[in-house]
Amino acid sequence: MRHLRVAAALAAALALASPGIAAAETPSGPPSVGAQQQSLTWAGGWGASVHRASRTFQPNWSEQGFADHTVRQVVRLTDGGPAARIRLSNAYGATPLRVTGATVARTAGGADVRPGTVRHLTVGHHRSFTIAPGAEIATDAVLLPVAALESVTVTLYFAQPTGPSTFHWYANTDSYRATGDHRGDHKGTAFTETTQAWYYLAGVDVIKVFPRRTGVAAFGDSITDGYGATPGAYSRYPDELAERLRAVGRPRAVINQGIAGNRLTGDSPLFGDKGISRFKRDVIDQPNVGTVIILEGINDIGMTGADVSADALVAGHRELIRQARAAGVRVIGATLLPYKGSGFFTAGGEAKRDALNHWIRTSGEYDVVVDFERATASPTDPDQMNPAYHIGDGLHPNDAGYRVMANAVDPAAFAR
Template identity: 60%
Template sequence: MYAVPRLPSILAISVATLLVASSTAAAETSTPSQGWTATWSASPQRPGTNFTPNWSEQGFTDQTIRQVVRVSAGGSTARIRLSNAYGSAPLKIAGATIARAESGAAVEPGSLRQLTVKRARAFTIPAGAELATDPVALGLADLDSVTVTLYLAAPTGPATYHAQAMATSYRAGGDHRADSGAGAFDQTSLSWYYLSGVDVTGRASRRGAVVAFGDSLTDGYGSTPGADNRYPDELAERLAATGRPRAVLNQGIGGNRVTVDSAWLGDKATSRFRRDVLDQPGVRSVIILEGINDIGMSEAPSPIGAPPTDVPAEEIIAGHRELIRQAHAKGVRALGATLPPMKGSRYYTARSEAKRDAVNAWIRTSGAYDAVVDLDRALASPSDEDQLDPAYDSGDHLHLNDAGYRTAAHAVDPADLG
């Protein structure tokens, strides 16, 4: 689903500079035999206008980007993945570092490490490629925050990014990749740039990763900015609290649809599923929460230029079947999440509600999914099953607040994750 524009006051999450090998090398080093498991991820998007101002269209020249992300499961060794998936030219990284985060754009003293690719501190990512850095010794605990800093000396052109970070990224003029303090980082953005993954070796690798795949309900719109209260964050916390942590990856894109491509709202789910789910290192299972935008945008246009496109329930179901087919072909367990209530939102009409009911009935009863996460019932109002419980409503009757995302995470049975 998509988010209505607003300007949240977002806490610091600095992704700072990353290093990467070649697409082929990345694929080779991501094999299970190498022991890598993704512990944080974000879905790449095309540069463009979005719900909040961002730097993607202008790109970067002689600037440093610092971004902080929270890993879901820890490890003894780390690497970073950077994406130039939507770049029109090779991306030159003049240098990159990784460190344990402190507060804002500051890093923990003594934890800063230089990132390299094939032992070189400067490297180039071809247009359309994702690359992984060399391994670096940086012990990370479950739910640790890390800072990745990239120095971009040459003009980058428009930047591959992730629009709705629900967190703050930082920018400084000049080369500040090795700064431990935050003083130079005087510009902020609510998006992530180039950073597509953090991988670890260690405990997380033994259990494998869970990918949360979907739209803004997965991306976390409506949660407290900078607080890591999206439902995949809450699920990672829940699993860590049991003493059996698992890597939980967030591959949501606000406004994303199962059946329709969009320049601003991401490639359709059936197209991006391989890259965003099946190609993630160490993936074992996926939770699919998609379809509310296909339904809602059949009735109402997006405020950022996506016109209504009528999508029947049967087409959404066919898209889900294709996602399941792709997952099972790779030996990945597929869990289907029912679409939460939306009565009172701009998406709601009698026709859209009938579609939602049809899709949910199929998810629950078809047996096509390996397991079902029934968010519709978990999040419904006790007095009206077609409406979100007011305790979980962020205010637009479509997106969840922190309590709603916590409840969504608790609707997942850990035993169903495999």
């Protein structure tokens, strides 16, 4: 009987969700779908923090944008459901973004998708749609059952020039480009160009039945974003954490909202809006997020031209805590990892890091503390990362280091 009720509720949601979702410029709220307000809710299955077009350390297509191009992007979900929607962002666009057509499908490998799984995406039941400058939209719901830890492929076709694109520069996995309209192709043969970035893609949401706010947002910089992890291996600490929680019987979405190079207190044309500014969009407004892990501040300490005091870093963390608590989101504070031996390191910076970590551990202002510093420190020098855990730069973990970080998070920190 319960399965019949769920099926009926899902059918109603798919019938009713599309107009409401298409009309929403802020698709995260209200979270309930259609008439089934108490039973069906959108929840984030995957997400990425977007920023303005820029020339970064890796080649990307953001500055020139797209014209008569199809862009195919692969993401792995950390939660699943019987239906999905895609969120697209033109947050940093100066002109309206015309999406000529788009599809979503199950990934087969590389740029290939599984035959029979391609679904055309619509907004307001139209296959072509426009996203206003500064806006984010969600597509109508599509009946594409997806499982946690399964990959889906989102394909966007732009017939007209887009101009510079809102994007996420460090995807740590390949995205693909083809000339012409190839949104429905099963084979990826036409997709001969690659970069490791995501374009316009802000989230993949799934429908949950009788949900609670169990989603987790991992908020931070390159160490959250996963710089140094093996490309395409899904070995960043948020990926590893999602797998661990599922293995111990506490499954939940873990949405990676890191931006490599990001700072807590300072904007950057390359590395995104400062943490205290983007926190609402990237955490509070994410559907069904109930907990956030905050790991932010090392770039404020180490970047050339950044002269931020320990008191200013504490004030920044307090502002994030304030925003989270006001929205009813549980806050977990993470200590900054050791960085002695990196190009960032100075004695003055180390004093600031020590002071911030001491405050995170002892102030009692966070609901829970996860001690990434002690988990990753060298056994012979606590100010240095264990050589077995970093990529050789003394700053960024490798796959083993990211796994250690995930293992340092107590599953009991997340309420059932």
